[in-house]
Amino acid sequence: MGMTDEEKFRFDLTGFLVRPAILSQDEIESVVEQIDRIVHDPGALPAEHRTVPGGPSSVLIDHPKVVEVLHEIIGPEIRMEGCYCVWRKKGESHGGGLHGGGPSQIDPIFGYRCQNGRIHAGMVRVVFELTDVQPEDGGTHFIVGSHKANFDMHPDHLSMEPGKRSPFLMGYACPAGSAVFFTENVCHVGPEWTRDTPRIAVLHAYSHLATHWHRLNVPPAVLNGLPREKQAWFREPWIADFRTRPATRNTLDHFLNSADPAMRTAAGD
Ligand SMILES: O=C(O)CCC(=O)C(=O)O
Numbered sequence: 001m002g003m004t005d006e007e008k009f010r011f012d013l014t015g016f017l018v019r020p021a022i023l024s025q026d027e028i029e030s031v032v033e034q035i036d037r038i039v040h041d042p043g044a045l046p047a048e049h050r051t052v053p054g055g056p057s058s059v060l061i062d063h064p065k066v067v068e069v070l071h072e073i074i075g076p077e078i079r080m081e082g083c084y085c086v087w088r089k090k091g092e093s094h095g096g097g098l099h100g101g102g103p104s105q106i107d108p109i110f111g112y113r114c115q116n117g118r119i120h121a122g123m124v125r126v127v128f129e130l131t132d133v134q135p136e137d138g139g140t141h142f143i144v145g146s147h148k149a150n151f152d153m154h155p156d157h158l159s160m161e162p163g164k165r166s167p168f169l170m171g172y173a174c175p176a177g178s179a180v181f182f183t184e185n186v187c188h189v190g191p192e193w194t195r196d197t198p199r200i201a202v203l204h205a206y207s208h209l210a211t212h213w214h215r216l217n218v219p220p221a222v223l224n225g226l227p228r229e230k231q232a233w234f235r236e237p238w239i240a241d242f243r244t245r246p247a248t249r250n251t252l253d254h255f256l257n258s259a260d261p262a263m264r265t266a267a268g269d
């Protein structure tokens with residue numbers, strides 16, 4: 001259980017990590033079918049499945065092969081704070097070019113540290129690739145090591161033009177159903193997709209239980225349609241309630257045993 005020493009070494013060195021093929025063929029197919037409908041025919045879906053992480057895609061919220069990594073790189077108490085899916089056609093990109101990296105890691109939301117043999121990352125994204133990906137296809141790319149850079153990203157390393165790319169820019173090859181973890185502070189890009197068939201992926205953001213960067217954008221119908229143990233991943237961002245003796249800890253178990261709504265301020269309030 002947990003990360004191997006090699007995975008820890010790799011994540012600390014580069015700022016990202018691929019866990020290949022963690023999803024079953026059935027899981028891949030049902031999430032791909034849901035995203036196809038979300039993008040092309042949302043009316044065919046029940047309201048609680050019309051965005052991720054509802055319906056079949058809810059399997060990704062607390063996938064054990066993801067949670068065990070997040071516990072080692074963020075900490076024991078974590079929450080999920082955002083997600084979206086992509087159906088990216090040839091020529092489309094995430095937009096905005098290479099972003100992140102450098103001294104902005106000082107912000108505790110993104111902060112990356114390693115001390116006493118433990119990684120403490122701030123926000124971590126997980127990309128669930130639902131098709132096979134080769135580096136030249138245009139999956140997420142990273143300027144490796146930039147999550148620990150002490151100087152601003154140098155413009156010479158920010159080009160995505162072929163022939164002018166940084167030698168430190170790295171993508172990945174992985175089979176459908178893989179999870180790609182990266183610290184939000186590593187300089188990264190969602191490049192132009194180059195393949196004829198689309199990039200189909202779900203992107204989650206996870207944080208320490210005490211922080212919250214993205215305003216919740218999951219529609220109330222989707223959140224309310226999740227089983228309680230999955231709603232718990234969207235619980236309010238606090239650690240302890242000192243009005244009780246002993247203080248109440250905002251653990252998953254506490255949420256499951258209480259009547260707290262997942263979030264008091266769901267999108268659209
Ligand atoms: O589209 C991608 O591959 C990367 C997306 C991205 O940069 C982000 O979600 O922060």
Ligand SMILES: [Fe+2]
Pocket residue numbers: 099188
């Ligand atoms: Fe990004």
